[in-house]
Amino acid sequence: MHDLRAIRENPEAFDRGLGRRGLAALSSSVIELDARRRAVQTQLQEMQARRNEAAKEIGLAKREGRDAQPILDEMAQLKERVPEVEEEERRLGAELDGLLAGIPNLPDDDVPDGPDESGNVEVRRWGTPPEIAAPKQHYELGEALGLMDFEAAARMSGARFTVLKGGLARLERALADFMLDIHTGEHGYTEIAPPLMVRDTALFGTGQLPKFEEDLFKAGDHYLIPTSEVPLTNLVSDQIVATEELPYRYTALTPCFRAEAGSAGRDTRGMIRQHQFWKVEMVGIAAPDQSEAEHQRMTRCAETILERLGLPYRTIVLCTGDMGFSSRKTYDVEVWLPGQNAYREISSISNCGDFQARRMKARCRAKGEKQTQFLHTLNGSGVAVGRCLIAVLENYQQPDGSILIPEALRPYMRGAERITA
Incomplete structure (x- = not known):
């Protein structure tokens, strides 16, 4: 607002x-x-x-x-x-x-101008893409292993759903646990187990309503969350918090539910774009003078996850024509996918300034002061679990079709070193 x-x-x-x-x-x-x-x-x-x-x-x-x-x-x-x-x-x-x-947030002065994703600007890269002869895409690898079943998912739920089995189901769980351990143990985030269904007021507060209702799934008087950004950010809705306590840093592992109404024909194969997927979210609640530093910090938190897993990535700043509705500045972290021979977004980290706080009536007040200020809110994936699983499959694929497990994940996989058929 x-x-x-x-x-x-x-x-x-x-x-x-x-x-x-x-x-x-x-x-x-x-x-x-x-x-x-x-x-x-x-x-x-x-x-x-x-x-x-x-x-x-x-x-x-x-x-x-x-x-x-x-x-x-x-x-x-x-x-x-x-x-x-x-x-x-x-x-x-x-x-x-x-x-x-219905009016989106205004871009920061230093956001590059551009009509669409062609105007995005690369900030940095990390890692070297692996040299793989004839790399396969994740769905080819998963189906060949017998551990990724799209047909069974389609029979019971339709398109854009997946059934993971055995080692891949465990790998998905291991990735989520690994991310949460890093964010809570090293990055100072408090883990939250939020509701998965919210009222329309919560979605209005973070900007999904009224403009993007067609992308939401509704159940009675509630909506399934499209991301845990919604409940985590709304922890401060209609509140006045002490400025001295800020920033608040929250993280959560939740399923996310998205109708993908505007994505017909895009990424129809595999797990890139699903109606239901798991994501570890990061949300920052900051005083106005903290939000820029918090934005940089949060971006590094997402990048750290990929570095620990040995996954090459690049970080870009989105141009004005590619930014989300509530964002005033966004960094996308894109992971390298050998099967697509491309970098694909795995985390989008946004500083929303006071845009969401005005919609939520969320303020802060310094000790001894009568005047309040609107909070600044930030959000970003820390990271999308399904897309991270895809990246591990494609970057660690072996000539025999097995998947080498990154060393950082092996303690979460009971010491297993690879996933085989």
């Missing part, structure tokens, strides 16, 4: 930010609607003031023996008019809130 005062005071900057995202100017629409609502609010205040004043006039007229009927008639008309004006104020307020709710 955006600060109305900031839009009124500097509409050119607001429109310039929208323009960098490829969107039309909206400041005039916001300001005009806000002015109409404020005028109605002023009218209501004047009507209330007149009611209070008239009550005194009626009492005085009666005490002095004068005819109070003209004032009573005026009040009767005012009584009929007030609900109409209150309804107009509610309507304009809902229209303004709806307009603001």
Whole structure:
């Protein structure tokens, strides 16, 4: 959500930010609607003031023996008019809130401009892609091992689901445990076991609603979480926290549920794009002056996971045309997949500034101060477990079809060194 005062005071900057995202100017629409609502609010205040004043006039007229009927008639008309004006104020307020709710966050000044992913800028690389003769993709490897079953998943659930068996099921669990141990034991994150179903208010707070409802799965009055960013960030919704306690750092392993409504025809084979997948999430809750440093730190936390597993990656900063709705700056960490001969995103780490906090009414206050500030929120995968499994399969594939297990994972695999058919 955006600060109305900031839009009124500097509409050119607001429109310039929208323009960098490829969107039309909206400041005039916001300001005009806000002015109409404020005028109605002023009218209501004047009507209330007149009611209070008239009550005194009626009492005085009666005490002095004068005819109070003209004032009573005026009040009767005012009584009929007030609900109409209150309804107009509610309507304009809902229209303004709806307009603001659909406007994405503005990009930071140092975010590169670009229309789409072609404008993303590489920041750094780590590791050397392995030399593999005729590398296979993960689904070829998994099916040849007899441990990855797409047909069984399709029979019971349809497309974009997978059944993992034996060593691959254990490898997925080992990866998740490994990530959580690193983030909680070394990176200072507190592990959370959050709800997997949330109300619409929680999704509004983090920006998935109302714009992206088609990508969500709904169950009754609740939604299945598309990522644990939603419940973890909402831990501070409607709260005022002590600035001295910040930053808060949360991590969670949860399944994620996504309709992938806008992804028809993309990554239809294998596990790259699923309706259900596991992810270790990182969420940071910071004071405004901490968020930039926290963003850099969080990105390094994700990179560390891949380095410990010996998986080559590159880190890019997303351009204005490729950023998520709630983000003001995003780094993507892309892992090397030999089977695709390409880097693919495995973690997206975003600094949302105060955008989500305004929607959630989440603030902080320093000790001894009366004034509050909106918190800054950050989120990122630490990392996507399914995509990490894919990366391990493809980077550690052996000529005989087996999968060498990275040394860091062997304690989580009961000492096993490879996965075989």
